[in-house]
Amino acid sequence: MTVKIGLIGAGGMGRAHVERIEQELAGARVVAVADLNLDGARAVAEPLGAKAYGSGAELIADPEVDAVIIATFGKVHAPDVIAAVQAGKYVLCEKPLATTIEDSIAILEAEQAAGRKLITVGFMRRFDQGYQEMRKALVSGDHGYATLVHCRHRNPSVPENYTTRNMIDDTAIHEIDVCRYLLGEEIVKVRIDTPRSTSHRFEHLADPLVLVARTESGVLIDDEVNVNIGFGYSIECELVMEQGTIRLGDQNKTVVRDGAGNRNAICGSHIDRFHDAFNQEFQQWIRAVERGEHTGSTAWDGYAATAVVEAALESLDNDGREVDVTLIEKPAFYN
Ligand SMILES: NC(=O)C1=CN([C@@H]2O[C@H](COP(=O)(O)OP(=O)(O)OC[C@H]3O[C@@H](n4cnc5c(N)ncnc54)[C@H](O)[C@@H]3O)[C@@H](O)[C@H]2O)C=CC1
Numbered sequence: 001m002t003v004k005i006g007l008i009g010a011g012g013m014g015r016a017h018v019e020r021i022e023q024e025l026a027g028a029r030v031v032a033v034a035d036l037n038l039d040g041a042r043a044v045a046e047p048l049g050a051k052a053y054g055s056g057a058e059l060i061a062d063p064e065v066d067a068v069i070i071a072t073f074g075k076v077h078a079p080d081v082i083a084a085v086q087a088g089k090y091v092l093c094e095k096p097l098a099t100t101i102e103d104s105i106a107i108l109e110a111e112q113a114a115g116r117k118l119i120t121v122g123f124m125r126r127f128d129q130g131y132q133e134m135r136k137a138l139v140s141g142d143h144g145y146a147t148l149v150h151c152r153h154r155n156p157s158v159p160e161n162y163t164t165r166n167m168i169d170d171t172a173i174h175e176i177d178v179c180r181y182l183l184g185e186e187i188v189k190v191r192i193d194t195p196r197s198t199s200h201r202f203e204h205l206a207d208p209l210v211l212v213a214r215t216e217s218g219v220l221i222d223d224e225v226n227v228n229i230g231f232g233y234s235i236e237c238e239l240v241m242e243q244g245t246i247r248l249g250d251q252n253k254t255v256v257r258d259g260a261g262n263r264n265a266i267c268g269s270h271i272d273r274f275h276d277a278f279n280q281e282f283q284q285w286i287r288a289v290e291r292g293e294h295t296g297s298t299a300w301d302g303y304a305a306t307a308v309v310e311a312a313l314e315s316l317d318n319d320g321r322e323v324d325v326t327l328i329e330k331p332a333f334y335n
């Protein structure tokens with residue numbers, strides 16, 4: 001079977017996902033593209049011989065579309081996710097699942113009403129080999145349990161319309177999810193520390209900042225979010241265990257050794273750094289859709305991440321005071 005995919009949102013990520021489906025992955029083709037900017041949808045659809053729509057609703061209603069990818073802005077994800085689920089279609093929604101608790105809960109309710117897990121959230125780091133090996137090493141128990149997680153999320157630069165809030169809801173949300181994935185538990189408290197800002201930033205940004213979180217069992221997570229670091233796209237993670245540490249490996253597999261020393265190249269963007277993870281995420285999703293099964297992170301993961309983001313934003317608005325993360329009771333559906 002070839003899974004017939006509809007893409008909503010023909011921007012940077014949407015186009016990158018079309019390219020991987022058409023050129024690198026097996027088992028699917030893109031049959032429809034929707035964007036509020038209809039010309040943008042046409043530009044992506046026409047070379048594929050796909051249909052173009054001006055809204056997600058039209059695309060979801062197209063009977064030829066088996067499954068939906070949503071790559072629009074986070075704050076407009078919810079209506080399309082809910083419509084796809086109500087139409088009984090699998091949906092892979094880019095992070096964040098939603099930007100408010102209310103929207104996230106409406107999504108959880110719609111999926112439970114549909115009676116089966118149809119939603120995957122685009123937390124692609126769960127498919128990165130390095131993070132997967134870290135999790136395996138942690139779960140083995142060989143080094144005892146984790147006490148601390150040190151994370152660094154460094155981007156070369158950001159555009160002027162990117163805000164300090166985006167450092168949390170757009171950027172740190174990846175560590176929020178991947179720490180939940182690694183540790184297998186919820187984050188219960190969070191605060192935002194704001195050190196001296198870099199001069200290499202737009203004036204309105206508090207860059208860098210540090211998100212400090214605590215999990216149910218007391219593991220302390222610190223995440224340095226530093227979005228004008230200049231030299232490249234650099235993601236680091238270290239689990240401090242009772243007896244040893246487990247560290248995410250270097251991004252590149254080749255080391256150059258010469259008169260200048262030992263070095264490896266630094267990636268330039270998330271597309272580059274997580275190329276293999278994105279491909280794994282989408283290939284496994286396509287195979288799962290074929291089998292009629294769910295894969296990857298669930299709508300609950302999307303909701304829990306949004307709840308931590310909301311508490312972190314409250315901390316940011318309140319001089320960095322620690323804020324409790326309050327979750328609804330987890331429905332048995334998501335166990
Ligand atoms: N997993 C990752 O590492 C990354 C994920 N993302 C996520 O991907 C999503 C898209 O981001 P980008 O592609 O960078 O944004 P973008 O701005 O390049 O593209 C968004 C597109 O969605 C369209 N759009 C907006 N609202 C719409 C609606 N209601 N219906 C139909 N089309 C609509 C816009 O016209 C635009 O073409 C976001 O959720 C973002 O957080 C973005 C970058 C990396």
Ligand SMILES: O=C1[C@@H](O)[C@H](O)[C@@H](O)[C@H](O)[C@H]1O
Pocket residue numbers: 155170171174270
């Ligand atoms: O999701 C992403 C972007 O939206 C975000 O703006 C970047 O900071 C992240 O590194 C990238 O993975």
